[in-house]
Amino acid sequence: xxxxxxxxxxxxxxxxxxxxxxxxxxxxxxxxxxxxxxxxxxxxxxxxxxxxxxxxxxxxxxxxxxxxxxxxxxxxxxxxxxxxxxxxxxxxxxxxxxxxxxxxxxxxxxxxxxxxxxxxxxxxxxxxxxxxxxxxxxxxxxxxxxxxxxxxxxxxxxxxxxxxxxxxxxxxxxxxxxxxxxxxxxxxxxxxxxxxxxxxxxxxxxxxxxxxxxxxxxxxxxxxxxxxxxxxxxxxxxxxxxxxxxxxxxxxxxxxxxxxxxxxxxxxxxxxxxxxxxxxxxxxxxxxxxxxxxxxxxxxxxxxxxxxxxxxxxxxxxxxxxxxxxxxxxxxxxxxxxxxxxxxxxxxxxxxxxxxxxx
Numbered sequence: 525x526x527x528x529x530x531x532x533x534x535x536x537x538x539x540x541x542x543x544x545x546x547x548x549x550x551x552x553x554x555x556x557x558x559x560x561x562x563x564x565x566x567x568x569x570x571x572x573x574x575x576x577x578x579x580x581x582x583x584x585x586x587x588x589x590x591x592x593x594x595x596x597x598x599x600x601x602x603x604x605x606x607x608x609x610x611x612x613x614x615x616x617x618x619x620x621x622x623x624x625x626x627x628x629x630x631x632x633x634x635x636x637x638x639x640x641x642x643x644x645x646x647x648x649x650x651x652x653x654x655x656x657x658x659x660x661x662x663x664x665x666x667x668x669x670x671x672x673x674x675x676x677x678x679x680x681x682x683x684x685x686x687x688x689x690x691x692x693x694x695x696x697x698x699x700x701x702x703x704x705x706x707x708x709x710x711x712x713x714x715x716x717x718x719x720x721x722x723x724x725x726x727x728x729x730x731x732x733x734x735x736x737x738x739x740x741x742x743x744x745x746x747x748x749x750x751x752x753x754x755x756x757x758x759x760x761x762x763x764x765x766x767x768x769x770x771x772x773x774x775x776x777x778x779x780x781x782x783x784x785x786x787x788x789x790x791x792x793x794x795x796x797x798x799x800x801x802x803x804x805x806x807x808x809x810x811x812x813x814x815x816x817x818x819x820x821x822x823x824x825x826x827x828x829x830x831x832x833x834x835x836x837x838x839x840x841x842x843x844x845x846x847x848x849x850x851x852x853x854x855x856x857x858x859x860x861x862x863x864x865x866x867x868x869x870x871x872x873x874x875x876x877x878x879x880x881x882x883x
Contacts, residue, residue, distance in 0.1 A: 538849040540812060540821060540876075544841035545828035547572040549670070549709050549730045549781030550804065551643075552595055552607070554578050560863045561786045562598040564804035566605035567880050570841040573670070573781070574607045576635055577644040581612035585625035592630070608632040610670060614647050615654040619661035626667045632836070633668040633707070634658070638689075641674050642755040643785065643799060652693055659697065663704040668836065669697075670707045673716065674756055683740070686756050687715040694719070698727065705835070710735065710783040712756045714766035720777050721770075728835045730781025731771050733810035734801045734868055739764045750792045751866045754785070755799040771811075771827055772820035779831035782807045789857065789864040803868035806854055809876040810869060812847050816876070846879045 547569040552562050565572050574595065576582035582591055588609040595607045611622050611634045625631035636655070637648030649655055662669060674685040675692060698706060708716055708729045720729045734754065739761040742752040752758065770778045784807060785800030792798055803810060808828070815824045833840050856871040857864055 539879075540824070540847045540849075542825035542845055542847075543829035544570040544843035544845050545780060545808065546570055546832050546841065547782050547784075547807070548707070548779060548832045548836075549573055549575065549732075549783050551575045551577070551783070551785040551800070553786060554591070554594065556861060556863060557786055558594060559598045560860055560865075561784075561802070561804060562595055563600060563603065565782075565784065565807075566599050566603050568804070568808050568845070568878055570604070570843065571606040571608055571838075573632065574609055576610045576612035577637065577642075579644055581614070581644065581647050582609070583612050583614060583617055584621055585628060585630050588625055588630045610635045612637070612647065613649055613655055613658060615650055617655070617658060619658045622658060622667070623661055623665055626665055631667070633670050634662060635670045635672070637672050638674060638676050638693075641672050641676050645672070652697060656700075659701050659704060663701045666703075666705065666837075668705040668707060670709055672756075673708050673711070682757060683759055686711070686713050686759075690715060690719050698723070702726070707781075707835070709781060710756060711767065712759050713763045717766045717770045721775065723777075728777045728779065728831075729770075730783070730832075731767055731778055732781060732783045732801075733803045733807050733814070734758075734783075735764065736768050736771060736814045737764075737810065750797040751801070751868075751870070753792070753797060753799055754783070754801045757799075768814060768818060772815055772818045772823050774823050774826060776826070776831040776834055778827065779835065780811065780828045781832075784868075786865050789866050792866065801868050802865050805858065805867050806852075806869055806874060806878070808845065808847060808878045809852065809874045812876040813874060847876045848879055849875060850877050851875065852877045 550572045611631045613636050637645040639648040639650045673689045675689045705726050711729045738758045740758045782803050784804040786802040787798040787800050852874045854869040
């Protein structure tokens with residue numbers, strides 16, 4: 525809901541109160557980077573689906589449980605946050621290991637990375653037929669499959685790889701496993717919007733804050749802009765507009781997943797810069813800005829707080845989150861303990877401020 529409150533000075537300030545939201549796709553990394561970035565997600569979101577592409581990747585129940593413990597240990601005392609762990613699918617992963625982790629509550633889902641599609645995906649799946657037995661077992665136990673939807677062939681243009689994946693990989697998988705719940709993550713194209721809209725109830729998609737705001741031109745404004753480089757890469761403006769319409773549509777198949785992915789500034793601004801955008805510090809503010817521009821603030825709560833739990837068959841959160849309409853400058857660079865990161869919206873002034881519970 526949106527309320528108009530009277531300030532102590534006699535003016536008014538508009539606030540937006542929604543059910544506590546979740547992030548259904550985030551990279552928290554490990555070690556020093558985990559300590560740097562984990563609480564930016566935890567302060568805004570009650571739960572988050574945590575990506576398993578560490579080195580080595582999270583492929584066993586024990587590794588998932590240990591990583592969950594490290595995440596919780598990295599948070600300030602008293603922070604209420606639930607990391608939802610995922611297993612990294614490889615060509616040789618054991619279906620029963622996955623099933624055991626799901627039954628114990630360690631794993632919430634499995635993540636399919638096509639081999640070499642993105643950061644730390646070298647151990648990913650080289651051919652989806654190699655994990656047919658795993659997918660059969662996942663369908664049996666109703667365990668969601670999370671998909672990085674790109675083919676990796678050098679013969680296919682990088683801007684076409686998502687659309688080709690839908691036809692060559694995802695459609696056959698869904699035909700073979702019609703009861704398998706699938707989340708097509710961080711969609712970037714109108715093709716994916718239509719695929720999800722026209723698909724069965726077993727398919728859903730996450731949309732990032734950055735893909736709602738940038739298109740491929742933003743990577744080349746006045747020169748190379750490595751901090752606008754992510755995978756899947758941003759596409760033409762017409763695709764961005766399709767994503768914006770899907771996000772605010774109220775269709776429960778589309779929900780929030782930031783794909784926040786921190787990298788050191790030096791690794792982004794290098795001869796072979798890393799892909800990823802660190803949006804966690806101002807993710808809700810960015811989504812609110814987009815929904816505000818689209819005249820759809822009343823639909824942000826569904827997108828951020830309701831549709832994801834419904835698809836994952838989890839309860840909605842009990843708490844609330846509040847955003848206040850007010851100018852908020854975003855630092856150009858964030859630093860701590862030798863880590864230096866350029867955040868999404870760095871150097872800009874945003875129109876909303878997130879207020880943590882109790883503030």
